[in-house]
């Protein structure tokens with residue numbers, strides 16, 4: 001073992017950077033942070049709209065591709081995941097959303113004591129530096145900047161008015177007392193620059209003498225003595241290294257990376273480990289199971305008025321956009337992934353919002369492609385709490401080989417009605433008195449698709465990930481649980497998982513802020529448990 005520390009954190013993403021900061025606050029803790037990607041020096045990481053350049057770029061993105069999936073017409077989807085300091089928070093859409101209070105109360109119902117909304121709210125507030133000021137629901141002075149958008153376009157206002165026409169109330173703050181409603185997103189940005197966890201949490205801590213950060217260092221397995229985790233093996237260039245953790249090893253490698261590392265370390269379903277020839281350290285059938293994601297169905301409407309498509313497709317305008325950003329840090333380059341949000345219900349039978357809209361004043365064939373050459377906007381709708389479950393499974397004992405990602409989208413029939421209902425709500429908004437006069441036609445999928453069977457087929461053929469895989473090392477107390485409510489891996493010692501893979505059920509909203517909350521809470525639990533080691 002070349003190095004000995006107290007804590008090894010694997011993965012410097014949304015969760016890992018928070019842990020590196022909080023655990024190294026105590027100068028007595030020696031902390032090592034291992035990150036497979038490089039430093040966040042690519043300038044596009046810091047320009048909000050730069051996700052168009054960093055997604056699908058192997059220098060900053062793992063560039064995963066899912067297996068052919070019967071539920072979406074056997075298509076394979078690109079699944080970007082950040083591979084850089086800050087992880088996915090360095091390449092994501094910046095949208096700041098916490099989910100619903102019932103999500104966390106439900107985690108408690110599933111056996112996870114300590115995770116009720118009332119108990120997690122202080123951690124959301126602890127990390128937050130809310131531009132609008134402090135309140136019952138919001139914090140100021142934390143490391144994570146949260147601010148209002150710096151771009152408004154009339155089509156977005158018409159969209160909001162259209163949603164109100166069909167009875168969806170305006171909501172100033174979807175992270176406040178009530179989530180339901182239509183309003184503008186808030187984002188993780190400050191002064192027109194992205195606010196990743198690398199920026200907010202790692203940068204202020206990186207000069208601490210008790211924190212070591214190693215980049216381009218890919219963990220290959222956790223090292224065990226019996227059932228006690230004692231260190232990590234990682235690869236840097238062609239070299240394999242081993243490091244020792246006196247206190248704990250913490251996996252924060254994300255919903256794909258964390259189950260992969262566990263399986264490569266002999267913790268997982270024994271049939272899978274036998275198949276690839278990995279000796280079983282502890283049989284845990286749930287590792288890599290319970291994969292959930294938000295599947296978005298993107299409707300594109302051609303408009304009578306100009307949208308960002310027109311602005312971006314005009315070379316002179318493009319120069320002006322660059323100039324506006326350089327001089328004022330405003331304009332289209334500050335665009336988060338979407339402008340307008342809606343949380344609403346796919347039918348009147350549903351007790352709380354089960355669908356979310358992301359509205360963008362631009363359109364493209366798929367996220368990351370160039371804008372269409374005509375005026376249009378996108379109205380994307382996704383189911384918030386899908387029943388369908390997928391899996392992550394290693395294909396071999398080689399930790400560098402990508403695992404099989406099988407999302408199994410729309411495999412549970414209960415998800416079909418929500419997909420169909422979501423498209424219908426999108427069309428009702430489009431046909432509302434406030435929005436309809438601005439629309440020329442429905443471009444995708446097209447008004448020829450009307451029956452429920454046709455709309456389900458649309459969902460299968462036109463849907464995309466909204467980049468929220470979660471749940472693959474689920475927290476719980478049942479036989480499929482991977483970690484307990486203190487995020488300790490069942491059946492072994494001194495090993496935790498802290499990232500979005502621990503969500504037993506995916507939250508009803510975007511997943512970055514909830515992951516940061518999970519890491520804030522985990523840091524406190526790890527500090528409390530130190531005395532008992």
Ligand SMILES: Cc1cc2nc3c(=O)[nH]c(=O)nc-3n(C[C@H](O)[C@H](O)[C@H](O)COP(=O)(O)OP(=O)(O)OC[C@H]3O[C@@H](n4cnc5c(N)ncnc54)[C@H](O)[C@@H]3O)c2cc1C
Nearest residue numbers: 011013014015036087088092093095219254257500510512
């Ligand atoms: C394109 C995109 C857009 C998104 N948009 C939004 C949005 O607008 N709002 C929102 O709330 N959420 C969004 N999300 C989702 C959100 O960013 C993620 O849910 C969140 O960042 C997950 O955090 P994490 O810590 O679990 O994983 P990550 O942030 O992905 O971190 C995992 C880290 O571990 C590293 N790693 C993996 N394996 C290893 C290994 N073996 N050794 C060492 N390091 C390893 C990775 O390189 C990475 O840095 C988006 C995600 C993407 C990809």
